[in-house]
Amino acid sequence: MIPLSIRPRCQRQNQTIGAARASIYCPGGIANASYSLFASARDADGYWTTTRDGDARNDCGDAPSGSSSYSDKSEHTVGELKCYVANKKAWIEWTNNSFDIYAYAFRDDGDWRALFNFWTGAGPEAP
Numbered sequence: 412m413i414p415l416s417i418r419p420r421c422q423r424q425n426q427t428i429g430a431a432r433a434s435i436y437c438p439g440g441i442a443n444a445s446y447s448l449f450a451s452a453r454d455a456d457g458y459w460t461t462t463r464d465g466d467a468r469n470d471c472g473d474a475p476s477g478s479s480s481y482s483d484k485s486e487h488t489v490g491e492l493k494c495y496v497a498n499k500k501a502w503i504e505w506t507n508n509s510f511d512i513y514a515y516a517f518r519d520d521g522d523w524r525a526l527f528n529f530w531t532g533a534g535p536e537a538p
Contacts, residue, residue: 412510413437413446414533429458431513441529444516452508456491459506459513465493471503472527481505481534492534494523501526505534 413421413435421437424445428434431447431454449455469477471494478493490506501523504515516533518526 412507412512412514416440417444417533428513429461430454431458442516442518442526442533444514444529444533446512446514449511449513452506452511455506455508455511455513459491459504462504462515463493463495463497463502465495472524472530475501475523492530494527496521496523503527503530503534505530507534 417437417440420439421435424434424436428447431449434445434447437444449458465471465478466474466476467478470479471477471492476495478491480488481490481492483489490508492503492505494501494503496502499521501518501521502515503526506513514534516526516530
């Protein structure tokens with residue numbers, strides 16, 4: 412699930428979030444990103460519900476704060492997505508139910524549009 416372009420920067424984390432089996436952190440570049448593998452999509456969704464919510468009135472990517480489900484190229488729903496700006500940082504969080512993953516990415520400069528563009532290759536369409 413981790414895009415080839417950022418894999419060289421990634422490091423396995425000794426500590427995981429929630430009940431994750433493993434977590435990998437990929438610093439620098441366009442965005443900082445973290446991917447956590449859970450035992451099941453249910454466990455990943457359970458952690459998802461404990462994180463900050465985007466503004467449900469907007470789709471993520473259309474505004475600095477939003478939330479939505481997202482689909483793969485075949486139009487099958489893959490997971491949930493939310494975005495927001497907090498403490499001058501732009502954040503995107505998502506789940507991938509096919510791979511039991513919860514992930515997030517952020518930019519220190521608050522550029523949510525650049526972060527969303529990063530996510531389109533780091534989230535649903537990652538190799």
